[in-house]
Amino acid sequence: NAGVTQTPKFRVLKTGQSMTLLCAQDMNHEYMYWYRQDPGMGLRLIHYSVGEGTTAKGEVPDGYNVSRLKKQNFLLGLESAAPSQTSVYFCASSYVAGGTDEQYFGPGTRLTVT
Amino acid sequence: RKEVEQDPGPFNVPEGATVAFNCTYSNSASQSFFWYRQDCRKEPKLLMSVYSSGNEDGRFTAQLNRASQYISLLIRDSKLSDSATYLCVVSRRGGGSQGNLIFGKGTKLSVKP
Numbered sequence: 001n002a003g004v005t006q007t008p009k010f011r012v013l014k015t016g017q018s019m020t021l022l023c024a025q026d027m028n029h030e031y032m033y034w035y036r037q038d039p040g041m042g043l044r045l046i047h048y049s050v051g052e053g054t055t056a057k058g059e060v061p062d063g064y065n066v067s068r069l070k071k072q073n074f075l076l077g078l079e080s081a082a083p084s085q086t087s088v089y090f091c092a093s094s095y096v097a098g099g100t101d102e103q104y105f106g107p108g109t110r111l112t113v114t
Numbered sequence: 115r116k117e118v119e120q121d122p123g124p125f126n127v128p129e130g131a132t133v134a135f136n137c138t139y140s141n142s143a144s145q146s147f148f149w150y151r152q153d154c155r156k157e158p159k160l161l162m163s164v165y166s167s168g169n170e171d172g173r174f175t176a177q178l179n180r181a182s183q184y185i186s187l188l189i190r191d192s193k194l195s196d197s198a199t200y201l202c203v204v205s206r207r208g209g210g211s212q213g214n215l216i217f218g219k220g221t222k223l224s225v226k227p
Contacts, residue, residue, distance in 0.1 A: 033214075035217075040219065041219065042219040042220060043158070044217075090158070102148075102160045
């Protein structure tokens with residue numbers, strides 16, 4: 001099993017450009033999450049999904065959109081990138097709600113917005 | 115009080131030392147507690163869950179004090195390979211985000227030969 005994979009690993013965007021980050025998991029997990037990690041801030045939840053076709057806002061959702069069309073995939077979109085979105089983005093998944101089960105993380109996407 | 119607060123670190127210790135990490139959390143209704151480990155430029159990985167009775171896994175011991183809303187992690191006989199950032203993690207309770215996790219900022223540990 002590959003676990004949780006993320007595409008791309010690195011990306012540089014100019015302000016105003018758009019992009020989509022792809023997360024895929026092969027563990028048949030119901031729950032998926034997108035986090036961002038900034039120096040001195042810790043991991044912050046952007047959006048999450050409790051199942052195929054459902055999404056919900058996390059702690060810092062502004063400027064991002066998500067979709068969960070297939071159970072194994074969770075997409076994070078940036079419609080108009082801003083320098084404040086420079087960060088490391090981690091996707092995670094869990095079999096049940098994150099509060100009762102281990103979350104498995106992908107390797108991360110390092111995004112720089114200039 | 116911040117939702118999850120940890121020692122800022124960094125901790126620099128020699129091999130073989132015993133290291134203690136402390137963490138406090140603000141939501142008394144939180145039900146689940148974890149320690150994650152994150153190596154430099156890598157993803158976080160679960161180190162161990164923390165149970166009310168305390169639990170041990172080899173050189174690692176985790177304790178929970180619900181009354182004080184305090185979590186600890188003890189590493190005995192530290193190894194070079196223990197060098198990493200240790201994240202205290204607590205479940206969020208209430209509202210639509212019930213069950214989601216709150217991550218502390220982490221404490222960096224460097225074990226020196």
